[in-house]
Amino acid sequence: MELDNHAKRSMMARVVVITHEHDKFLGKRDSFLRMTSPYLLFDILSELKRRGHSIRVQQGVSHSHAADIAVLHVDATVTPEVYVDYASRFPFCLNVEAADISKRRVSGALLKKDDGWQGPVIVKSNLNNRGIPEAFLNRQSERAGKPRPFPDVSTLEAYDIYEAVGDIPDDVFDRDDLVVEKFIPEIEPDGFAARFWVFCGDHERCFRYVSPNRLVKASETIRREPVTVPQELRALRQELGFDYGKFDFVVHEGRAVLLDANNTPGRPRKLAKTFAAGASHLADGFEALIRQSR
Numbered sequence: 001m002e003l004d005n006h007a008k009r010s011m012m013a014r015v016v017v018i019t020h021e022h023d024k025f026l027g028k029r030d031s032f033l034r035m036t037s038p039y040l041l042f043d044i045l046s047e048l049k050r051r052g053h054s055i056r057v058q059q060g061v062s063h064s065h066a067a068d069i070a071v072l073h074v075d076a077t078v079t080p081e082v083y084v085d086y087a088s089r090f091p092f093c094l095n096v097e098a099a100d101i102s103k104r105r106v107s108g109a110l111l112k113k114d115d116g117w118q119g120p121v122i123v124k125s126n127l128n129n130r131g132i133p134e135a136f137l138n139r140q141s142e143r144a145g146k147p148r149p150f151p152d153v154s155t156l157e158a159y160d161i162y163e164a165v166g167d168i169p170d171d172v173f174d175r176d177d178l179v180v181e182k183f184i185p186e187i188e189p190d191g192f193a194a195r196f197w198v199f200c201g202d203h204e205r206c207f208r209y210v211s212p213n214r215l216v217k218a219s220e221t222i223r224r225e226p227v228t229v230p231q232e233l234r235a236l237r238q239e240l241g242f243d244y245g246k247f248d249f250v251v252h253e254g255r256a257v258l259l260d261a262n263n264t265p266g267r268p269r270k271l272a273k274t275f276a277a278g279a280s281h282l283a284d285g286f287e288a289l290i291r292q293s294r
Contacts, residue, residue, distance in 0.1 A: 191211050245261060
């Protein structure tokens, strides 16, 4: 029995999660006085802690690199270089190569003005989630009496859909903060569909969600079904450097098209129980990464 316990202890890892110094990875306690979080990673870490791993959230950079494995989890479209440098000094760090999730880097539906696309289009922020995470960090920094970390970022309104490229305002293609994409949801008799692939190491789940809304969100759907992950997306995940995260994509004319990649995926409040239920499977993937790092 002592040998078994020793073997178990030898498998336990010290895990550190690197967040922005003004991020709120941990939220308020719920009605049962349990700590909550808006992030999917929280559920995975809770399961890892239950299994005996040591978990620490590091807000901002430090001089210490005392951990077996780290996760770079800065909720911003482009992770500041100081965080990437800090994360790179750990023995192994998840997502250190996935520090830029801007639409111009990850989207497979981007359009240029002279591409000749004849279908509907959507105008989006080049930033993840319309720049809301950066705006939050700016406010938190100002409240702490520090400079805004993203001084040039402004939050954009909801995405606009146009029936043709010619309907777009003239200056859109000239703006650095906006991108134009083909609007290509999967059309269903009862709505529109998109696919969401969540992964951690070699463990994953991928579902196709159908919504009555043209912009498909997992929290506003009428049904869902499991689907396989196209091989071209697996290759793209490797190219973009993702160890953990979420890809939003569609299958258009037989080809998988990545629309969004997120290295700090959230856990929608309406689906919190569903996401938490899948945390054990993703935690298995995390433990496989721990073994790989050793």
